[in-house]
Structure formats: structure tokens, C-alpha cells
Amino acid sequence: MLEQILSHLDFLEQSIEQVSREVESRLAPFSEDIQRVCTTTGVGQRTAEMIIAEIGVDMSRFPTHRHLASWAGICPSNNESAGKHKSGKIRKGDRWLYRALIEIAWAAVRTKESYFYAQYHRLVRRLGKKKAIVAVAHSLLIVIYHILKDKVPYHELGANYFDQLNLTYLKRHHIKRLETLGYKVTLEPLEAAA
Numbered sequence: 001m002l003e004q005i006l007s008h009l010d011f012l013e014q015s016i017e018q019v020s021r022e023v024e025s026r027l028a029p030f031s032e033d034i035q036r037v038c039t040t041t042g043v044g045q046r047t048a049e050m051i052i053a054e055i056g057v058d059m060s061r062f063p064t065h066r067h068l069a070s071w072a073g074i075c076p077s078n079n080e081s082a083g084k085h086k087s088g089k090i091r092k093g094d095r096w097l098y099r100a101l102i103e104i105a106w107a108a109v110r111t112k113e114s115y116f117y118a119q120y121h122r123l124v125r126r127l128g129k130k131k132a133i134v135a136v137a138h139s140l141l142i143v144i145y146h147i148l149k150d151k152v153p154y155h156e157l158g159a160n161y162f163d164q165l166n167l168t169y170l171k172r173h174h175i176k177r178l179e180t181l182g183y184k185v186t187l188e189p190l191e192a193a194a
Helices: 002-038 045-055 065-072 095-109 115-127 129-150 161-165 167-180
Strands: none
Touching: 002 045, 002 129, 045 095, 045 129, 065 095, 065 129, 095 115, 095 129, 115 129, 115 161, 161 167
16 A cells, blocks of 8 residues: 555656646746746745746736736725725635735745835734735736836835835924924934934
8 A cells, every 4th residue: 555655656746747847848938037027025936937827928918007906806996985985805816816926925025124024014004914915915916017018127125115205204203293292303314413
């Protein structure tokens, strides 16, 4: 009985190896695109292959990144009527692409000092873990769309991107907050203080 199990395992390993070779031969024309997608935070070789197998490399069939997100079923919805916000569930789309994007999103948010790490931690406080990870997956799909459309590798924005994005708002917010606590605040840049 043990011999049968071992021979079955050998057969399965050979079958997996054969399918892997077939996948590699069919994806050979897209190797540059796969390598560019792999530059994105959290994306590995197999997930890049899966994404390209699902959406292709020709982004001209999607007029904008919003069309791709809608086709994939990972775009946020806005269901509002008469001032009432109703359920904003995402619709059903390509389930294989959805699963790959969620897997990539979890890997990306575990990479500290990355844009996706910062985005997740900003959103998780008010949306919860599942909705925040779907939002990160949506952002990743947009990034992959632009990588494939513009034929450029991923450029990491960094974890402090959101702080630098609206610096004047942050200054004003924290000054007001300290003044409401009873402090007088004056700001001077670090270069002038040294």
C-alpha cells in the first residue's frame, strides 16, 4: 500500500512539472511584462503569471483603470438613494483574479515602509480589516493596470506618502488640536532651529 502511495506521489510530481513547463512555454512571450508586474510590492512570479493570464497585457481594451476594476469586480460601489447610504458590496467578477489580488494585498500590507502598508493602516481604523484589504487590492489592480499600459516598473511611493500629500492640512490640524488643549504653538523648520 505504501508503494502505491509513493508511486502516486511520483506521478503527481511529474504531472505538476509537466504543467509548469507548459505554463512557462506559453508565458514566454510575456516574460518582460511579468517581470515588470513582479516589481510591485507583494507580487511574486506565480501571482504575476496568474494576473496576466486573467487580464492579459493589452490594456487598450480597458479605456481607464476604472473599467478594469469594474470588470474585475473589485471596484467600490456607491449605493445611495434619498440621502441614505445602502450596502456598498463589491459585485461578483473574476473570482481567480479577485483571490490573487487579495493574496497580493495581504503580502503588500505586511511590507513595512510601503505605500500599501500606510494605506491599509489608514483605512483599517474606520473600515475594518476586510474592507481595508479590498481597498488595497483595488489600488494594486490600478497600479498593475498602469504598469502594463505604460510599460514601466513599479515606483514605490513610501509609507510617508500620505503625510507629504497634504502637509499644510496636517500642520493646521495639529496646531488647532494643541491650541484646544491649551498650548500656544509656534512652528519653525528644523534647519532654522539647528
